[in-house]
Amino acid sequence: MTHEAHKTWMDAGPIARSVDWLRANLFSSWGNTILTLICLVLVWNIVVGFLDWALFSAVFIGSDGSACNAQDAGACWPFIGHKLGLFMYGRYPDAERWRVNLTYVLAVAGLVPLMIPRAPGKLWLSIYLLTVFPIVGLILVRGGVFGLPNVPTELWGGLFLTLVVASVGIVASFPIGILLALGRRSELPIVRWVCIGFIEFVRGVPLVTVLFMASVMLPLFLPPDVTFDKLLRALIGVALFSAAYLAEVIRGGLQAIPRGQYEAADALGLSYPHKMGLIVLPQALKLVIPGIVNSFIALFKDTSLVLIIGLFDLLGIVQQSISSDAKWFSPQTAATGYFFAGVIFWIFCFGMSRYSAFLERRLASGERL
């Protein structure tokens, strides 16, 4: 755009400006005009269809599926309303749910300041989140001590279980991933080959088979008197799976650090742990933050696979309520349930991806200084 054109564009009134915008972006040629019209029809149909399903034809009141059985009825919202507690906490006892909520509060109290770049005390918050919080959280949700009734993990479910699997997976896979990435870049051949073997093996097979392995084969691997909780087995599978992918992301960061940094650390006489911990990793991890967050998003979505080995995470419990609760059977129960679960998953994943984009922009602008 030339300077003159720019000036006239700025001088024109708001209506003329929007007409210009429409002409440039929607109706610049015959082909574009046709495309725009097709898209408009498409958008109109989708929006109207969705609003009709979710609002105008939807059923809002009812105590069982019969309310939603009407011909051409839309979403069956009472299904969600009646099952909300189940979807959020699984079969966790009603009277004890405050413990889960308190754990959420403790987590948010640590996480939110950590996510705001300018907030102080990052080190202490990280230490709190990685040491104090897991212990307190585990005592709170599992109970069995300090007069808290024990809630066995078979009762955990819904969004709560999804968050447990995702956060334990994230926290456990991160150090394993770093170790694997360092091992893969090691000069010691045996260390390197063990790490390459593990990473390529895990990345080469689907998560479903890893979970099958964790649920069917792990009990066979252990001595007969040792038994593992089903949830713990799934957690091990998810964490190892995610660690292999994370290792590849972190390896990318390690490779991007100039050779001079490694050599300078060596010249200073730093030992290997110091070299990596003080010089290389802080730079490498910063470089690959978007990739790390993407791995976490993938992990969050993958937690839904635990339903295949019989755990009732958010998707698992929605699926179970749809398929085996005859009381709520209606043509739209399934669609409503999946829509609800989808929206919740979407909010978490989209939120994480937006936060990663924000971090990326911030770090990029930091680089330019």
Place this chain on the structure above:
Amino acid sequence: MASARTGPPRQTQSFAWLYDPRTRGIILQIALLVGVAAFFIEIALNTAANLKAQNIATGFGFLDRTAGFDISQTLIPYKSTSTYGQVFWVGLANTLLVAAIGIVLATMLGFTVGLARLSSNWLVARLATVYVEIVRNVPLLLQLLAWYFTLLIALPLPEAALQLPLGIGVTNRGLYLPAPVWQQGLGAVLIALLVGIAVSVAIGKWAKRKRLATGAQVSAFWFCFVAIVLPPLLVFLAYGAPLSFDYPKPGRFNLEGGIVLLPELIALLLGLTLYTAAFIAEIVRSGIEAVPRGQKEAAAALGLRPWQVQRLVVIPQAMRVIIPPLTNQYLNLTKNSSLAVAIGYPDLVSVFAGTVLNQTNQAVEVILITMGVYLAISLLTALLMNWFNARMALVER
């Protein structure tokens, strides 16, 4: 360094080997090796003891035993009296079928959406963005279940089969397509087609050589078109149109005849295609955006038309960026097809690691075989990619 040491020199000397990085490396590696070996031996011993205690057979002898169950979709001959070994091949064929069709569909949709995101048409670009952001951020398993159960509910019962043009029938038991029936003479048509393709390839090569030698544009398109279409058509007519179709007809309980696409297959394809296409779209977009602006401007300055700029300058360079992550997505799609187990499509994981495992209890063998198949596919693809990357790498001067 030595002068800075404060300890007595003799002690330093006797422990000096401990501080030699090479010695440390060797010790660390031996420790790791012993650790890994101990881990596997422990696992093997425990597993052997556990299997014995639970009376589970070991070895691969079960592959020759009779399976005794039916499979809803078999691409290779299979009866319930077939062996577990044949179940494996049926499952593998079903997995490869879904992967192959899914890859083709996801590539087409992904490239379309990726280009749409870069469109100058604001609405088209925005719609593509919304699609990508919604689909990428919802678990694939949820999408598969949603497609499957909504399809089952939305599709008509067999009694009220929906009859579409061209003899296509739709019920909640599947999509019924007319099946072509092989007749005398169709082989000749196929041979004619192959000859036509070979001739066009030769013409194309000749045209390219001529262009490189003389600079003259030789348009071989119409020659090739005629060479591919005309001979098979003539042979087809000469044999008196030797092709008929087996149309699906209403039977007693269901439509009968034709090719049936199971609702599980359709839901799986829908889910895998839509999900993977969103990722492919992002790869295509970033690949095209990675081509420097100067390349397009230089091409335009040379007098190339816009479509020539795209075809000759932008896309070849973008493909170099696009292809490695694209292959990764193809692998992901293949691995993700194992989610078929959740909706009951008879893929490898579903029939082999599911049904066969439950019937034989031989978890170790079954899971190892299943993992081995996916691992082999992944490693094979990785090898191909390395070869391809080496060939495509920029030759810098």
